[in-house]
Every structure is written in structure tokens, then in C-alpha cells.
Amino acid sequence: xxxxxxxxxxxxxxxxxxxxxxxxxxxxxxxxxxxxxxxxxxxxxxxxxxxxxxxxxxxxxxxxxxxxxxxxxxxxxxxxxxxxxxxxxxxxxxxxxxxxxxxxxxxxxxxxxxxxxxxxxxxxxxxxxxxxxxxxxxxxxxxxxxxxxxxxxxxxxxxxxxxxxxxxxxxxxxxxxxxxxxxxxxxxxxxxxxxxxxxxxxxxxxxxxxxxxxxxxxxxxxxxxxxxxxxxxxxxxxxxxxxxxxxxxxxxxxxxxxxxxxxxxxxxxxxxxxxxxxxxxxxxxxxxxxxxxxxxxxxxxxxxxxxxxxxxxxxxxxxxxxxxxxxxxxxxxxxxxxxxxxxxxxxxxxxxxxxxxx
Amino acid sequence: xxxxxxxxxxxxxxxxxxxxxxxxxxxxxxxxxxxxxxxxxxxxxxxxxxxxxxxxxxxxxxxxxxxxxxxxxxxxxxxxxxxxxxxxxxxxxxxxxxxxxxxxxxxxx
Numbered sequence: 001x002x003x004x005x006x007x008x009x010x011x012x013x014x015x016x017x018x019x020x021x022x023x024x025x026x027x028x029x030x031x032x033x034x035x036x037x038x039x040x041x042x043x044x045x046x047x048x049x050x051x052x053x054x055x056x057x058x059x060x061x062x063x064x065x066x067x068x069x070x071x072x073x074x075x076x077x078x079x080x081x082x083x084x085x086x087x088x089x090x091x092x093x094x095x096x097x098x099x100x101x102x103x104x105x106x107x108x109x110x111x112x113x114x115x116x117x118x119x120x121x122x123x124x125x126x127x128x129x130x131x132x133x134x135x136x137x138x139x140x141x142x143x144x145x146x147x148x149x150x151x152x153x154x155x156x157x158x159x160x161x162x163x164x165x166x167x168x169x170x171x172x173x174x175x176x177x178x179x180x181x182x183x184x185x186x187x188x189x190x191x192x193x194x195x196x197x198x199x200x201x202x203x204x205x206x207x208x209x210x211x212x213x214x215x216x217x218x219x220x221x222x223x224x225x226x227x228x229x230x231x232x233x234x235x236x237x238x239x240x241x242x243x244x245x246x247x248x249x250x251x252x253x254x255x256x257x258x259x260x261x262x263x264x265x266x267x268x269x270x271x272x273x274x275x276x277x278x279x280x281x282x283x284x285x286x287x288x289x290x291x292x293x294x295x296x297x298x299x300x301x302x303x304x305x306x307x308x309x310x311x312x313x314x315x316x317x318x319x320x321x322x323x324x325x326x327x328x329x330x331x332x333x334x335x336x337x338x339x340x341x342x343x344x345x346x347x348x349x350x351x352x353x354x355x356x357x358x
Numbered sequence: 359x360x361x362x363x364x365x366x367x368x369x370x371x372x373x374x375x376x377x378x379x380x381x382x383x384x385x386x387x388x389x390x391x392x393x394x395x396x397x398x399x400x401x402x403x404x405x406x407x408x409x410x411x412x413x414x415x416x417x418x419x420x421x422x423x424x425x426x427x428x429x430x431x432x433x434x435x436x437x438x439x440x441x442x443x444x445x446x447x448x449x450x451x452x453x454x455x456x457x458x459x460x461x462x463x464x465x466x467x
Contacts, residue, residue: 066429072422072444087429165382185363209363218455221418222366223383239383241421242366255459296461309368319460 037114038136038144043089043102045111051103055094062090088142098148101125126200135200143193143201166238167229174245175216177252177259181281181306183214188240194230210242215309217256220244251279257306257314263299264323265289278318280304287318295322369414374403380412384420386427390434394423397438419445 044051047061069076069083076082092098101121109115116136125148136144173186188210193201210224221243228238252259263278273291277284280301287299298317305314325332367373380400381388394400400419403411412420422444423437432440 063430070426070429072425073440187361207361209361211363211365213366213368221369221414223369223417224364224366227364253459255456258459260459298460309370310372317460 036137037116038139038141040105040109040111040113040115041085041089041141042109042111043093046085046089047093051107058090058093062086062094066090084142088145092145098145101148102145135198138202138204139200140193140203143203147193147195147199147201161233163235164232165235166231168238169228169240170243171240172243172245174247175212176247177249177254177306178281179212180216180244180246180254181214184212186210186212186242188227192229210240212242212244213309215257215307216244216246217306218244218246218254252281252316254306257308257312259305259314259316260298261316261318262321263287263318264321265293267322267324270294270320270322278316280316281306289320293320295320369417371413371415373414374411375414375417377410377412380416380420383417385424386420390423390427391420393434394420394438394441397434399423399438399441 044053047053047058047065049057049061053061065086066083068074069079069086071080071083074083092102101124104121104124105115105117122135126144169190169192171188171190175184175186186209188206188208190206191203192206194204196202206227208227210222210227212222216222221241224240224242226237227240231237246254252261254260259281261279263276265274265276269276269289270293271291273289273293275286275288278287278301281304285301285304287301289299297320299320301316301318303313304316307313328336375383377388377391377395380386381391384391386394391400395402400412400416403413419441423441426432426440427437
């Protein structure tokens, strides 16, 4: 089987791990995102509430924003990222202990600003964590608060002894029609939280390839076992869920595994019939056009669409369009004038025949 | 640096999932899945000689159900209704994509 190695354009996540686009220098992008101080996030501002807001007000604000940005129901731009922010803010502020820990970070920071928790904060809220000079480097604030159990201790590693499955990651990947037809390997380049020796959830790069067999179509969902977050206390590792979208193609439009291509014909080709070359994903084929073809008619090229995942093949439909010379030569104009004078063809005769029925 | 290659598993009608697997993959409790089956949100594969099983499309739907339940705290009835409406929207979007593929190449969906 031929596989194209794709640096696929990959979209966003619904879960905290950051996915780095599969651009020409994905490792550099990854390293740049990982290096640095923790960034402050203003959870009150994200939820649009005052710092003194009560639990009911916080819940109400969350529900309103969740309805607006939930990725399963929202069509808002960047809905996933916004919902992720809103969810992380609510998870922290709805819990009394976490909210207290968050409030003790101080209120003088700007959103996105590098910051360090005040001295003593880590020993009060994070078991073992944050003791070194760069104790909070490469840590996402949301990961940190997600790892707090809510009782002032870390819940991520130490806590209970019952198995906890790893977090699932959601990834959207765009591939080309050619990649869908032949199969491909996607470069997956993630930045995910993993607990370090001191129990802090540090962002680390995770790079691997996902082999996608031929036959993907728009919206196809795929599952990669063991590529999500690490399980705890013997729990299974999480899954990585891929959603495939097909990039627009210059010639072909996909509907499931069927493809459509516009086939422009000159008026005389449509009237008299002809044989033309039609592009397919596997090279051009010759197609006989019957005399009297009209615009909008579809000609089916069986089995020339996208392959289906396990067997079978979609069809290619050539949609006839009638193209005219917009700047005819003198000779063309003369011949068309003769045709106009001779022809009895009336393309609008049904205008007089088809009256409305009372 | 050696880069590991992982095969992706298709979520389609070729593979079947048990109720326990559906619950595990979606984060729903088995009792939640059973309730959603009662509401008609998931279709059971009732081929003779098989245990209760679900197709790959049900996994996707169950994961949506798991997220909606977690994020909106919906009961099974509300969840089933929401899933049904979301499926209807997906069907209409697919029909719209199909129409665009056939006749309206320049219009974005």
C-alpha cells in the first residue's frame, strides 16, 4: 500500500493538551510553547463575574457560556478553545478549596502575564510541588488546578488508590483527497500534561505518527489506543480521538466517498456529442458525451471516487456545464449568426405553455 | 529520533462494542447507557446469537452524550432529546454538503 506522509493541518482540542500544528517545523513550535513561565489566567474575567461573586452567580455564568461555546452544539469561532477556558475556570471557582487556592495567587496579575505563585502557596496547596527555583516553569495553570483534589492536596498522583483512566484527547486533522484515497501517516505533535517527580503536571512534548488507512471521508472518526493521558493507579491510558476533515480540492468535491467534478463543454460539443478527457484521482480517463447533453446532467464514472475503508469504491460524477466563448472570433460570430437564423429551437417555449393552476 | 507509528482504529459499522465498552469509552455509567437505549438514543445490534452490542457510530454518539451529561448535568430524557436533535442537525448538514458538492461548488458550507 502506498502511504503519503502528511504534515496534516491539525485543528484544535477540546481538552487541555495543546496540539501543535503539523507545520514544517513542528518540533520548534512545540519547544517554543513549552519553554517559559506559567501564564496567569483570570478565571473571574473568563466567566464575566466579580471576584466576590457567589456560587450561584458563578454557576449561572458558566451555564450561559457553556451553552454558547460547548463544542458539541456551538458554531461559534474557536468554540472549543473558549469552552476549554470556561470549563477550567468553572472547575476551579465552583470548588471552595480550589477557589481559595486560586484567590491566594493574588488579584494583581494581568491575563497572559508570566507569574509565580506567592511564597508558601505551593507548600499549602500542592503536595511536594513547586519547591525548586523554576518550580512552575512549563506548567499550565489549568493543569495545575485540575490536579488539585479540592482539599488542598494533589489528586493527580497520590490521592486514592483506585484506578483512574487517563484523559482522552480530541484532535481534528485535515487531509487532502489524495491522502484519503491512498492512506496517509499524520504527524501528531502534542504538548500534554504529565506529572513530574515532584507531582506537578508539566507540559511535555509527545510526537508520533498515526497511520490512517485509505478510505477516510469527511467527519470520519478514528481512535488511537493509549495515546491519551497516562492512567493512574493501574487505570488504562486515555485514547486519542481523531476527527478527519477533507481539505477543499481545486477540481473535485466530495460527498461521502462520491466525488463530483464540473465538466465544461462547448455548446457544439453538447449538441453533437464528443469524447473528452476527464480528470480522476488516478489520472485522466476518456469519457464519451452523448449528443444532446444539457447543463446539470451528471455522468457517472463507476468506481472512480474515493475508496471505502474496507472494500468498495465511491463513484465520480462529471457534472456537465455549458461554456461559451465570451469573446468569439469574427468567424465564430458569423457561424453562430447563421445558426441563430436557421434554428427553430426555442429554449423558453415552456414559458407560454406552463400556466399556474388555480 | 525514532518516531512511533500507531494504527488508527475506524469507528464504523464493522466493529461492535459491548455496553460495558460503550460506557468505558464515553465516560457514561452503564446504567446511563441502558437508559439511553430505553429512550431510543442508541440502536442495539440484535443479530441472532450475539450479546447486546453497538456499532461504531454509537461510540461517537455516546461520547457526545458523556460530554453533554458532564457539562450540562442533563438527565437521561433531556440527553436523549438533545442527541436526537444533534443527529438531525448532522443529517441536515450532510444533506447541505451533498447539495453543495453537486451543484454549488463556490458556496462554503
